Amino acid sequence: MGNSISRRTLLKRGALLAGGFSIAGGLLEKAQGSPIIASPAHTGAAGSSLAHSFPEVWSERNIPMDPLVPMKARLSANENPFGPSDKAKKAIMDALPTSYQYPFMSLGDLVQKISDFEKVKKENILLASGSSPLLMAAGIYYGKSGSNIITGDPSYPDLPSRAEKVGAKWVKVPLTADYKLDLDAMEKAIDANTGLVYICNPNNPTATVLDKDRLKSFCERVSKRVTIFIDEAYIDYLDDPQGTTMIPLVNAGANIIVARTFSKLYGFAGLRIGYVVTQPETIQKLTMYTEATWSISATTLHAAIASYQDREFLDAALKKTIASKNYLYEVLKKEGYSYVPSCANFVIFPIKMEGRRFVEEMMKRGVSIRNWQFNNQDWCRVSIGRMDEMEAFAAAFREIS
């Protein structure tokens, strides 16, 4: 539908959306992809309005949006628009007739698959509906006694901000000059009151990755003093995820929690499944604060089992992501912008406009991105989308750059 969408249809949709807000209230704030307006399922791009697709931007960040602007590119949530795989979709359809049953067996099947591939025991794995519930549980458990949580700055805020809500102190350690987590400074920041060190690798929003050996020795040494949470949400975008993950340290008994998600390269952000690999006693602690396993739907479980380590799909999605990313690099270079070389499915670059205005101007042109501010500089974080989305980004960006 895109630009050809009629004004009447859009007005009708706008009215429906407004109605949805009055009825659904706060629920809609969380409902990214809410079914209030029907839109084609495969991408959420054509046929849906910006306001429909980004209620969180509208409501939480208070950015005025014109519900009549058709959405051209959704580049604000680091999703994989090339997923989920056909195998995953088929598995969902096949699982529907029996989805009146609790999926006891399928939970075991997925845990077994992960256990075989990662060479860890089944009792080291805790599944949940995405990695977020596990990040939240860790934030609550390790923050609740008023301890401090150490993170990079900037880094993914969900765990420490949840910890803050239960009384923790969030200690933010600036990144190094090359926008990586500063492991030395993070280690120095640890004190007797530290509850958890949060390492996001690759880091969101900078898409930088730590040297594997340095991170390994950091974890071996520091985990003797304090629990380390390593968030590997974007590890599947690296050349050698198996050589980079800290999961083997769990086998060696280290006091670490490694989080993984199907939301990124697997394309499951809306299906919701993730897990942690950690010590069984840590699993006990986390399950006090989350539904974890019991919040996963049978259909999603079957999809995850069908597509776990499906190299054909993952490699194809990676290839398309890299092509879109290289295109973006060229656009930025041509417009005279620098960027931080990315090891994930998003790129951050310094902008020459106030961040919030930049988001608004892009939004007016049907492109959603995120802004950040650090090092006294405004930044744009753009997720890597399909080529047509990157072209829409380029066209909008050229107009305002």
Ligand SMILES: Cc1ncc(COP(=O)(O)O)c(C=O)c1O
């Ligand atoms: C670093 C990081 N960790 C965790 C998550 C949460 O992902 P999910 O709950 O979809 O698994 C995200 C989402 O963007 C992320 O960027």
